[in-house]
Structure formats: structure tokens, C-alpha cells
Amino acid sequence: MAxxxxxxxxxxxxxxxxxxxxxxxxxxxxxxxxxxxxxxxxTEVDVVLAGPRLADxxxxxxxxxxxxxxxxxxxxxxxxKARLAIASDCxxxxxxxxxxxxxxxxxxxTFSVGALPEINEIEPNNxxxxxxxxxxxxxxxxxxxxxxxxxxxxxxxxxxxxAVEIEGLRLGETFFDPYVAIMDAxxxxxxxxxxxxxxxxxxxxxxxxxxxxxYIIQVRESAxxxxxxxxxxxxxxxxxxxxxxxxxxxxxxxxxxxxxLGDAVxxxxxxxILPAAPQPRFALLAQDGQGVASSPNPFRxxxxxxxxxxxxxxxxxxxxxxxxxxxxxxVIGEPGDVDxxxxxxxxxxxxxxxxxxxxxxxxxxxxxxxxxxKGGLIASNDDSTGPDxxxxxxxxxxxxxxxxxxxxxGRGGPEYVYRTEVTPVEPRLTMGLPERVTFxxxxxxxxxxxxxxxLVSGQRExxxxxxxxxxxxxxxxxxxxxxxxxxxxxxxxxxFTAAADAPIAAALVDVVGSHKEGATIVEGNLSQxxxxxxxxxNREVWNHHTNRMAAAVTDAVPFHIEIVPPKVPLVQNGSMGxxxxxxxxxxxxxxxxxRLLYSPPGVSMPDxxxxxxxxxxxxxxxxxDGGAVIRRWKIGVLGESTVxxxxxxxxxxxxxxxxxxxxxxxxxxxxxxxQGQRTNLVAKIEKNRxxxxxxxxxxxxLPNEVASQLKEITKDSTEVxxxxxxxxxxxxxxxxxxxxxxxxxxxxxxxxxxLAGGELRIQKPPPPKAAAPASPVPIPxxxxxxxxxxxxxxxxxxxxxxxxxxxxxxxxK
Numbered sequence: 001m002a003x004x005x006x007x008x009x010x011x012x013x014x015x016x017x018x019x020x021x022x023x024x025x026x027x028x029x030x031x032x033x034x035x036x037x038x039x040x041x042x043t044e045v046d047v048v049l050a051g052p053r054l055a056d057x058x059x060x061x062x063x064x065x066x067x068x069x070x071x072x073x074x075x076x077x078x079x080x081k082a083r084l085a086i087a088s089d090c091x092x093x094x095x096x097x098x099x100x101x102x103x104x105x106x107x108x109x110t111f112s113v114g115a116l117p118e119i120n121e122i123e124p125n126n127x128x129x130x131x132x133x134x135x136x137x138x139x140x141x142x143x144x145x146x147x148x149x150x151x152x153x154x155x156x157x158x159x160x161x162x163a164v165e166i167e168g169l170r171l172g173e174t175f176f177d178p179y180v181a182i183m184d185a186x187x188x189x190x191x192x193x194x195x196x197x198x199x200x201x202x203x204x205x206x207x208x209x210x211x212x213x214x215y216i217i218q219v220r221e222s223a224x225x226x227x228x229x230x231x232x233x234x235x236x237x238x239x240x241x242x243x244x245x246x247x248x249x250x251x252x253x254x255x256x257x258x259x260x261l262g263d264a265v266x267x268x269x270x271x272x273i274l275p276a277a278p279q280p281r282f283a284l285l286a287q288d289g290q291g292v293a294s295s296p297n298p299f300r301x302x303x304x305x306x307x308x309x310x311x312x313x314x315x316x317x318x319x320x321x322x323x324x325x326x327x328x329x330x331v332i333g334e335p336g337d338v339d340x341x342x343x344x345x346x347x348x349x350x351x352x353x354x355x356x357x358x359x360x361x362x363x364x365x366x367x368x369x370x371x372x373x374k375g376g377l378i379a380s381n382d383d384s385t386g387p388d389x390x391x392x393x394x395x396x397x398x399x400x401x402x403x404x405x406x407x408x409x410g411r412g413g414p415e416y417v418y419r420t421e422v423t424p425v426e427p428r429l430t431m432g433l434p435e436r437v438t439f440x441x442x443x444x445x446x447x448x449x450x451x452x453x454x455l456v457s458g459q460r461e462x463x464x465x466x467x468x469x470x471x472x473x474x475x476x477x478x479x480x481x482x483x484x485x486x487x488x489x490x491x492x493x494x495x496f497t498a499a500a501d502a503p504i505a506a507a508l509v510d511v512v513g514s515h516k517e518g519a520t521i522v523e524g525n526l527s528q529x530x531x532x533x534x535x536x537x538n539r540e541v542w543n544h545h546t547n548r549m550a551a552a553v554t555d556a557v558p559f560h561i562e563i564v565p566p567k568v569p570l571v572q573n574g575s576m577g578x579x580x581x582x583x584x585x586x587x588x589x590x591x592x593x594x595r596l597l598y599s600p601p602g603v604s605m606p607d608x609x610x611x612x613x614x615x616x617x618x619x620x621x622x623x624x625d626g627g628a629v630i631r632r633w634k635i636g637v638l639g640e641s642t643v644x645x646x647x648x649x650x651x652x653x654x655x656x657x658x659x660x661x662x663x664x665x666x667x668x669x670x671x672x673x674x675q676g677q678r679t680n681l682v683a684k685i686e687k688n689r690x691x692x693x694x695x696x697x698x699x700x701x702l703p704n705e706v707a708s709q710l711k712e713i714t715k716d717s718t719e720v721x722x723x724x725x726x727x728x729x730x731x732x733x734x735x736x737x738x739x740x741x742x743x744x745x746x747x748x749x750x751x752x753x754x755l756a757g758g759e760l761r762i763q764k765p766p767p768p769k770a771a772a773p774a775s776p777v778p779i780p781x782x783x784x785x786x787x788x789x790x791x792x793x794x795x796x797x798x799x800x801x802x803x804x805x806x807x808x809x810x811x812x813k
Contacts, residue, residue: 027646029053029106031099036120036141037171038112038233042088044070047111049080049099053646056102056555061506063097063546066090066113077645086113092285093295094170096530096544098443100506102555103648105443108530110172110544112233114139115292125150128187131216136162137237137291142219144178144226150219154236156209161265163206163241164193164217165294167233169542170202172532174229179222182207185214191264194222197363198243198262198415199295201541206241206264239291240265244415245284247308247329248360249300250274260286261331262415274301280547298360300419302327313340316373316402324351325423330405332364332416338406342373343422345395350425355405357418358387364416365408373400382408392425427463429524431456431513433549434491436638439531439540444509444551445649446478449500450560453597453636453651456482457491458513463522465515469494472510475553477502481654483634485513493597493636495654498553506552558588561639563652567747569660570603573626575752577619580637580652582611589614590641596620597636597651600659602628611639623754624659633657663691663751664713666720666740668758674765675730681708681722681758683740690715691751695744701737703762705730713742726762735760 032051039045049057055077060069067090070083080099094110121142125132131151134140142150156162168178180203181192190210193203209215217236220226243262250256253276259269263286272284283296307322309330319342322328330339345351357364368389369380378401381391395401405418433442434455446452458467467485469492474480477499485492511526526547533542564579582592592611599605602625611618620637637652666683673679681699697720699708705727713720720740738758744751 027053027103027642027644027648029057029099029101029104029646031106031109033173034109034111036118037173037231038114038118038139038141038167039084039086040116040118040139041066041086041090041092041113044083044085047082047084048075049082049109050078051106052078053104054078054080054099054101054106057099058102058504059100059506061098061100061105061508061550062095063508063548064091064095067095067097067111084111091296092292094172094544096546098550100552102504103447103644103646104445104554105506105550105552108441108532108544108546108550110170110532112167112171114233114235115239115294116235116237121150125152127151128183128216128218134236136160137239138235140234140236142232142234143228144176144219144221144230144232145228146226147224148220148226149224152217152219152234152236153214154217156213156215158209158211160209161206161238161240161263161290162209162215163204163235163237163239163264163294164191165199165204165235165241166202166219167199167235168202168230169200169533171231171233172542172544173231174227175533175535175541176226176230176232177201177222178203178230178232179218179220180205180234181218183216183218184210185216187216190215196243197358198297198361200361204241204243204294208264235294237291237294240286240288240293242267242286242293242297242415244360244362244417245286245297245299246331246417247306247327248298248356248362248417248419249302249327249329250306251303252276252278252301258284261417267414281545300327300356300360302421304421304423307341309339309341314338316340316342316371316404319373319402322422325421328403328420328422330418330420331414332405332407332412332418333414334412335407336410337412337416338404340402340404341420342400342402344400345398347395347397349395350392351395351422352392352425353390353403353420353422355389355418355420357416360417360419362415362417363411363413364418365411366418367406367408368420369404371402371404373402425462427515427520427522428461429463429467429513429515429522430459430461431469431511431524431526432459433457433511433526433528439534439538441528441530442549444480444496444549445554446496446498446552447554447648447650448498448502448504448556450557451495451497451651451653452649453493453495453638453654455491455598456485456494456511456513458485458524459490460515463515463517465517467513467515470512470514471549471551472512473507473548474509474551475502475505475507478551478553491598493634493654495636495651496551500556502553504553504555506550508548509551510547511549557643557648557650558585559583559592559639559641559650561592561594561637561650561652563635563637563655565655566657566749568749568751569658570622570624570628571660571662571751571753572602572624572628572630573662573754573756574624575754576622576624578622578637578657579617579619580609580611580639581617582615582639584616588643590643592639592641594618594620595638595640597638600629600631600633600635600657602626603657603659622657628659630659630661633659661688662753662755663687663689663695663744664742664753666742666755666757668738670759670761671724672761672763673724673726674763675726675732676728676765677726679724681724681738681760683720683722683755683758685713685717685719687715691744691746693745695742697740697742699738699758700741701735701739701758703731703735703737703760706760706762724760730762732762732764735762 066087099106193205242260319340739756
């Protein structure tokens with residue numbers, strides 16, 4: 001079985017004895033915890049890596065040199081025991097690693113390397129009067145349970161340094177915010193720390209013992225919380241614990257005198273020789289006659305010259321002169337301090353001005369300004385691109401300009417160190433591996449005789465053009481197929497293939513991007529962020545950056561997937577069914593979940609499509625919107641299925657998907673109809689490209705109880721007319737949901753268009769008219785009447801007599 005020894009940028013294979021059944025498969029290995037979480041350099045230690053699906057462990061990949069795997073044995077499915085030999089010159093601090101199994105590569109975890117002998121915390125030690133006794137220059141591995149407080153006592157002589165540093169959050173296991181204090185025997189706090197900038201959310205402090213006697217170290221969670229997951233490594237000793245180094249950078253290969261700041265014994269200087277070539281995560285380690293610091297101080301390697309501030313330089317007229325390009329170094333030594341530097345520049349020159357302070361783990365929250373020496377602000381910045389200040393300015397005139405640095409809150413102190421690099425604009429390139437799932441970094445594990453695919457990105461700064469992509473140091477039998485990243489793109493898919501007889505092996509691979517234009521070559525390497533700890537609201541609070549991709553050849557799996565290459569384009573405002581075929585081996589019948597490796601801009605698909613159990617194909621529906629980028633894209637499909645006790649992922653080949661403009665467009669005319677009536681919806685046809693054969697056009701999105709008919713158009717058609725039939729129950733109103741699905745067959749496959757924009761207004765019919773009045777019967781003309789003799793006009797008395805007579809003739813009741 002194979003294990004790995006890190007040697008510089010190489011991973012060397014070592015033969016190991018591994019007690020393991022050959023038939024065991026442990027897909028998607030996961031390491032949840034390493035016990036112990038660290039060890040002293042120059043020693044050998046047995047560690048247990050615990051987590052699911054580790055039964056077929058084969059080796060360990062270390063990203064840093066100095067740790068050798070002497071033996072590796074699977075204790076059970078959920079734990080692996082390893083014997084590690086740690087070199088005496090191994091880098092102090094967290095060392096990143098991954099466990100390799102026969103069927104995969106685990107998540108990244110860290111193992112802490114220290115300089116001191118190690119012991120374990122012994123409970124009970126939560127009583128100030130009954131602390132656990134330890135000796136100076138010891139690392140204690142412990143845990144803070146809920147509301148737990150741990151106490152340790154050391155004996156020190158008057159004038160002796162007592163330095164304390166704790167690793168909690170930096171172990172990368174859980175959201176743990178530790179607090180430490182150094183107290184005397186009377187419980188008086190001599191020093192305390194919570195969230196020391198140098199060590200992130202962990203803490204460090206130091207004192208000079210005021211007298212001979214016992215001193216108590218208190219450890220707890222800052223808010224008196226804690227849990228079984230809140231493990232820590234506590235270093236207590238006489239070692240130096242400076243909180244800053246000045247200057248905070250230098251030239252490769254340079255012999256440089258640096259000044260250590262923030263230690264309890266006061267500042268001191270030390271001569272250092274910087275490495276001849278840049279190194280990732282380079283840092284300086286403070287040393288004196290009492291020991292070596294428990295962790296290093298970040299330090300920049302740069303080819304530009306250092307310029308040191310000359311106090312007083314608080315005012316522009318007192319500014320320290322320099323010549324650009326340069327790295328100007330200073331300390332905001334007291335509250336309210338402002339440091340000024342002056343240089344001459346020519347009209348049209350362009351400079352990048354970057355402050356490095358928080359990124360070097362000093363407490364300075366910088367504010368950066370550029371102004372003319374005689375007055376007139378040019379630019380200013382506070383944290384626009386990260387924890388530190390940055391600005392770019394174009395020189396408006398030949399003149400002298402002042403760069404000033406201060407703290408945003410007006411604070412200051414001896415450890416408020418900064419380094420400001422003033423440089424011409426230079427092209428930069430950084431390669432990346434975009435995550436498929438948030439907070440899950442990407443590795444390339446390729447089963448024998450199969451494939452996997454990843455995305456590779458190139459972030460250009462201040463240059464353009466195509467990027468070539470190369471992979472250096474792939475495992476034997478594994479190849480990577482990558483095209484160029486086009487000038488107008490930032491990401492490409494890359495296909496990795498393993499030969500059927502490739503040996504099972506793993507490696508850390510350099511991912512290199514390059515651009516060549518004439519004699520100028522811009523080259524960039526991988527920077528991969530691994531999220532280790534998240535806090536409230538899933539906010540990332542601790543991560544680790546590496547510069548190589550983990551790749552492995554793994555055991556064969558019982559399925560392959562293949563895209564059936566489409567023969568026709570996916571048109572804007574159109575759709576397509578992408579067919580994927582699975583080849584199963586043996587009795588493997590499990591469902592296979594399909595996902596696109598990525599979607600071209602403007603193209604969408606469901607989150608996942610499944611090939612059902614026992615079946616061999618599925619269709620992934622693709623839809624392109626009107627802004628989909630017209631181009632021939634390389635696409636891949638990932639297939640995930642459970643094999644053994646975990647998920648395994650393979651990839652299809654990279655197939656061409658052409659996104660094209662539609663063959664035609666429709667312009668709809670508004671249509672109006674009364675309920676229960678018929679009308680026509682007319683669409684004018686604008687042809688973009690010629691096509692053969694008829695297109696079948698269907699009107700979709702019709703309201704309830706509204707019907708139409710399929711229509712056909714040809715390359716000669718100028719319009720299409722859809723008959724619309726409604727009923728008395730068709731909903732009235734303006735309906736803007738109409739669209740057409742137009743399908744043209746080419747090479748036996750459909751080119752499907754979805755053409756929107758149709759409107760139909762349905763109106764209620766007017767009320768019935770009131771019935772018209774009957775025609776009047778004609779009145780005949782008056783007929784002549786016989787002439788009657790004139791009647792006598794009666795007097796009033798005669799009228800009364802007649803009425804009385806009439807009354808007398810009425811019948812009696």
C-alpha cells in the first residue's frame with residue numbers, strides 16, 4: 001500500500017503495511033477529527049484519523065514538507081491509525097493534509113506542529129486553588145466543555161518570561177473563541193488576551209515574572225461556553241512571543257535586520273537571511289536565548305526596495321522621501337499617529353498602492369490617502385478590497401505627492417506595523433478551482449478506466465488574452481484535457497481520464513495558467529481556499545489556502561455515463577433535451593443522479609435529473625433565454641451514485657453544445673374577441689437563417705376554454721395565422737401569456753423555439769338590445785258624422801233637477 005512523504009513541492013511514495021480487506025470500498029472518505037490534534041517536531045507520534053468511510057485508507061497527502069508516514073492501518077470503517085515522523089525543522093503551525101483511500105480523497109484537515117514537549121490536560125482542573133501543575137515550555141492538549149474553566153500552574157523565577165499562546169479556532173474543528181489569562185497566586189490578572197490579531201481569534205500574551213513563585217494560567221471560552229468539540233493546544237513557556245516584526249517584508253535572498261515588537265521583555269533585533277526564492281505562506285520565527293516562538297509572524301517577500309519611516313513624519317512637510325517603486329514601512333506608534341511619505345512622479349504614470357497590515361496579522365485598520373505635497377487630495381481608501389487599504393491612481397501632473405497612513409479609529413501602539421508597496425501596474429494571474437457546492441473544495445478523484453471533470457478558473461489582473469492551462473505532476477496513468485481559457489472567459493471545464501490499468505495513487509498537482517504576448521509571459525498558480533469553520537448564519541470564520549490540487553486514481557466503479565452529442569443547436573429562447581446514457585456493469589442497478597458540470601451563460605436546467613434504478617438513460621431539459629451567449633460550448637455531465645457505502649462521481653466526455661440565434665422571430669398582432677366568438681391571432685415572421693422543411697407551430701399559454709390549432713410554416717412564410725375559438729366561459733381580460741412553440745426538424749432532431757409576446761383580449765359580449773315598440777295601428781281618417789240638432793243649453797237649476805232624477809232611479813240598498 002502507498003503512503004506519502006512531503007518533500008518540498010513533491011509527494012514521494014513510500015511503501016506501507018496496511019491491514020485491510022481488499023474488497024472493502026469506502027467512497028467519499030471524510031476525516032472529522034485527528035487525535036491528538038498536533039505533536040512536537042523532531043518526534044514520532046501515533047495519531048488516529050476518525051470519520052466515515054475510511055476503511056480502504058491508502059496514504060496521507062501532506063501539503064507541507066517535514067512529515068513522514070511510517071505506517072498506516074485501518075482500525076475500523078470509521079478510524080485509521082497512522083505513525084508520523086515529524087522532522088526537527090518542520091514548519092511550526094498548522095500543516096494541511098488529506099487522507100487518500102482506494103476510492104477517493106478526503107476533505108482537507110490540519111495537524112498542528114509545535115516546538116515543545118506535549119502532555120494532556122487532566123481533569124479536574126477547574127478550581128483555581130487546585131490547578132494542574134505543569135512545567136514551563138510545555139504544550140497541553142485539552143478541551144473546554146460548556147462553562148468549563150481550566151487552570152494550570154507553573155513555577156517561575158523573578159525576571160523570567162512567561163509566554164502563553166493557545167490554538168483553538170486555528171485547529172479548524174469548530175467555532176471556538178478561547179480566552180487566556182496569566183494570574184499570580186493571589187488571583188490578580190497580570191496579562192490576558194482574547195482575539196489577538198497575530199493569531200486571529202485565538203490569543204497570546206506574555207509577562208515578565210515580578211517575583212519567584214507560582215503563576216496560574218486560566219483557559220476558557222470567552223463567553224463561558226464550550227463543548228466536547230472545543231479542543232485546544234496551550235503553549236506555556238519562556239519562549240519569545242512578539243506580536244509584530246518590523247519591517248514586515250524584504251527581498252528574496254537578502255540579509256536583513258528585523259525588530260521584534262510586542263513581547264513582554266521589550267523589543268529586540270535579529271539578523272535574518274531570507275530565502276532566495278518566494279515561498280507560499282512564508283513567515284519569520286522569532287528566537288532568542290530562552291527559546292523559539294510558538295508560531296511564526298507573517299512576512300512578505302518582494303523584489304522592491306525597503307524604505308523605513310523617519311520620525312517625525314506626521315505632517316506632509318515632514319514626510320519621509322522615497323523613490324517609487326518601493327515598499328514603505330512604518331509603525332503607527334501611538335494613538336492619532338499619521339505617517340507621511342513623499343515621492344516625485346511624472347504625469348501619466350499609474351501606480352498601485354497597497355497597504356499590508358491586517359493581512360500580516362497586525363492590529364492596524366489602515367486608512368490610505370494620496371495628495372499633492374502642496375495640498376489637494378488625489379484619492380483615499382479604507383478596506384475597499386479586503387482587510388487592508390488599496391488604491392490605484394494616475395498621476396495628473398509632474399509633481400511631488402504624499403502618501404499617508406493612519407488607523408481608521410485613531411488607535412496606535414508598538415505592534416501597529418504596516419508595509420505599503422508602491423508599484424507600477426503589473427499583470428497578475430491567479431488560478432482557481434470553483435466549488436460545485438458552497439464550502440466544499442474540489443479535488444480530482446478519477447476511477448480507473450473512467451473520467452471526472454472540474455472547472456478551472458483564471459483571474460486576470462491588468463491584462464487580457466487567452467490563457468493556456470497545464471497540470472504538472474499528475475499521478476501515473478492520469479491525463480488532463482484542457483483547452484485555452486478564451487480572452488472573454490474566466491472559466492473552462494477540464495476532463496481528467498485514468499487508464500484502466502493505472503496504478504492507484506495520489507499526488508498534489510500544480511495548476512498553472514499562462515499568457516504569452518510577444519516576449520512577455522504572465523504565469524499564475526493555483527490558490528485554493530478550503531473552508532474549515534463556519535459561525536452563525538453559516539458565515540465562514542476560518543479557512544486554509546493551498547497552492548496545489550489533490551488528484552488521485554481510484555478503484556474502478558461499475559458505471560460510466562456518456563452524452564449523446566446533440567446534432568442541432570440550442571437556440572436563444574429555445575429548449576432542448578440533452579440525452580445521457582449510462583453503461584452499467586455487473587449487477588449494478590442503483591439510480592444515477594445527473595448534473596451539468598456548469599451551465600453556459602443564459603442556459604438553465606433543473607438542479608438534478610435521475611436515471612432511475614435499473615435504467616440506462618435520462619434526458620436533461622435545457623432552456624436558453626434571450627440573452628444566452630452565442631458560442632459553441634464544451635459541456636460535461638457529472639453522474640453520482642452510491643457504490644458501497646458512499647457516493648461516487650464520474651463524468652461524461654466533454655461534448656459540444658452550440659448556442660445559436662433563433663431561425664426566426666415572431667411579431668404578434670394584438671387580437672380581440674368576445675366570449676363565445678372566434679377570431680384570428682396573426683404573427684409576422686422575421687427569418688434570421690434559412691431552414692429546410694416545415695416548422696410545426698403551436699400556440700401555448702392560452703387561457704382556460706380557449707382553443708387553437710397547430711400550424712405549419714416554411715422558409716417562404718411571412719406570417720402565421722392562428723384561429724382562436726372561445727366559449728361563453730372563457731375568462732375576460734387582457735391575456736399576455738401567449739407564446740409559440742415552433743419546432744424545426746434537422747438531421748432528425750428538433751430545434752425548438754419558444755417565442756413569446758402574444759396578447760389576447762377577451763371581452764364580455766354587449767347586453768342584448770331592448771325589444772322595439774310595436775308599430776302603431778294606423779288611424780283611419782275621420783268619417784263625416786250626421787248633423788245633429790243643436791242641444792239646448794241647461795241652466796244650473798235644470799242640471800240639478802236632472803241629477804236628482806237620476807239618483808232617484810238608482811236601486812235601493
